[in-house]
Amino acid sequence: MAFTPRSVAAPAAGDTIADVSIVGGGTVGLVTALAVRHADPNASVVLIDARPPGPYKDERASAIAAAVRRMLTRLGAWDAIEGEAEPIRDMIVTDSRLRDTVRPVFLTFGGDVEPGEPFAHMVPNAVMLDALAGAAERAGVRTIAPATVDDFTVDGAVATLHFTGGDTLRTRLLVAADGVRSRLRGLAGIGVVRSDYNQSAIVTTVAHERPHEGRAVEHFLPHGPFAILPLTGNRSSLVWTERRAEAERLIALEDFTFETELERRFGRELGAISLAGPRHAYPLGISLARAFVAPRFALVGDAAHGIHPIAGQGLNMGFRDAAALAEVLVDARRLGLDPGALDILKRYESWRRFDTVExxxxxxxxxxxxxxxxxxxxxxxDIGLGLVDRLPPLKKHFIREAAGLGGADIPRLMRGEAI
Known part of the structure; x- marks a missing residue:
């Protein structure tokens, strides 16, 4: 059953100051609110969502790394997701031209990061959003929806949010989780380094005759990768990168012609295919915020960084932001420090910035x-891919990186540990 978030009025300026207020009710905003409140039930956490209350309608799916699954399990959200999550058991990588009749496999990944633990799962976005919203409500996160923040001001130890309609909310920390075109980031005076790729990602779902057996496929074609990602049943999620003008042409085609173009890239390994969901195109580029924090202000998720989906790590980076920020804030509160103070927020920025830029x-x-x-x-x-395929220790390293478990500085939640 879909979860419907509560709708409450924005409090007046004279009300109690919130500890953390998060603008943006998407996946990263929800998990940030949940992580802080789950670790510190005494923290007052407010989530501000422009979306009206009601069931989530996002028909896309996302690749969730093993470290994120550990985090969601710790936060009490995975049980509501697991039945709709499809494990990615292995992955193959090819490199060819569209006209080639044979697509040689240059690289294969397989196996679990730990016994019985796949390195990733595919999860429908609506299922994940429902689970996070339900867990956030149970944890005591207060939701204001629908609501839009027009501006905010900072005065000493407090940021004041100004809503459309005139209401205000005072908070010790404002977190912007409002996406790659973040309005709050601009209001905070934080610039962005951007580069446009003149590419778009076509995203859709297909049904096929034969089972995929948990295999993900990434075909590298001249205009961008064509990724086939397993969903429950005989279905797969597609992320198909093309030059922007070509993507717009493809999206405009009627279903039969679009499926014909799709089959040229998908192949016949899984039998006949058919569209099983709407198709959308999303422009691609890279954007990196010049700073992740300002006085009483922090960026998470796409508001801080937007990257190409070629490695499937965009959303997973947002989860890592949420885990790192929650850990920094809760640790500060336990020491009696002000979690919204700039020196505390700088710890979060230094933790996440190198990983993000890398x-x-x-x-x-x-x-x-x-x-x-x-x-x-x-x-x-192709020689490089072949060499990696023949070096098991290097492949194991890449699998752990894809699982979000590479490196030593992993947030506790992403190791499956409590903050």
């Missing part, structure tokens, strides 16, 4: 490398 640079290089159709470049990258 992932942004990696996906940018991969995208530029694999959209090049020059023969010599193709030979070099």
């Amino acid at each position: 992932m942004g640079f990696t996906t940018d290089v991969l995208n530029r490398l694999f959209r090049t159709d020059i023969g010599l470049v193709r030979q070099v990258r």
Whole structure:
């Protein structure tokens, strides 16, 4: 059953000051609110969502790394997700041209990061949002919806949010989880480094005759990757990258012609295919905020960073932001410190900034490398993929990175531990 968030009025300026207020009721905003409140039930956490109350209607699906599954389990949200989550058992990577009759496999990933623990799951976004909203309400997160923050001001130890309609809310910390075009980020005076790829990702769901057996496939084609990601039943989620003009042409096609174009890329390994959901195109680029924090203010998720989906890590990075910020804030409160103070927020920024820049640079290089159709470049990258495939320790390292478990500085929630 879909969860419907409560709708409450924005409190007047004279009301009690909230400890943390989060603007943006998407996945990252919800999990940030839940993580803080779950770890510190005494913290007053407010979630401000522009979306009207009602069932979530996001028909997309997302790849959730093993570290995120551990986090969601710790936060009490995974039980409501697990029945609709499809484990990714293995993955193959090919590199070819569209006209090629054979697509040689250059790289394979398989196995669990731990016994019985797949390195990732595919989860319908609406299912994940419902589960997080339900867990947030049970944890005592207060929701204001629908509501829009027009502006905010900072005066010493308090930020005051100004809502459309004239209501205000005072808070010790304002967290912007309002997406890649974050309005609050601009109001905070934080600039962004951007680059447009002149590509769009076509996202849709297909049904097929034969079972996928939990296998994900990434075909590198000259204009971008074509990813086939397993869903429950004989269905797969597609993330199909094309030049923007071509993507717009494809989206405008009637179903039969679109399915014909789709089959040229999908292949016949899983039998006949058919559309099983709407199709949408999303422009692609890279955006990195020049700072993640300001006085009484922090960025999380796409408001802080937007990257190419080539590695499937965009949403997982947002979860890591939420886990790191919650850990910094709760640790500060336990020491009797002001969690909204700039020196505390700088700890969060220093923790997340290098990882974010590194992932942004990696996906940018991969995208530029694999959209090049020059023969010599193709030979070099295919040799590189083949070498990785023949080095089990290196493959294991990449699997742990994809699972969100690489490196030593992993937030406690993403290790499955309490804050």
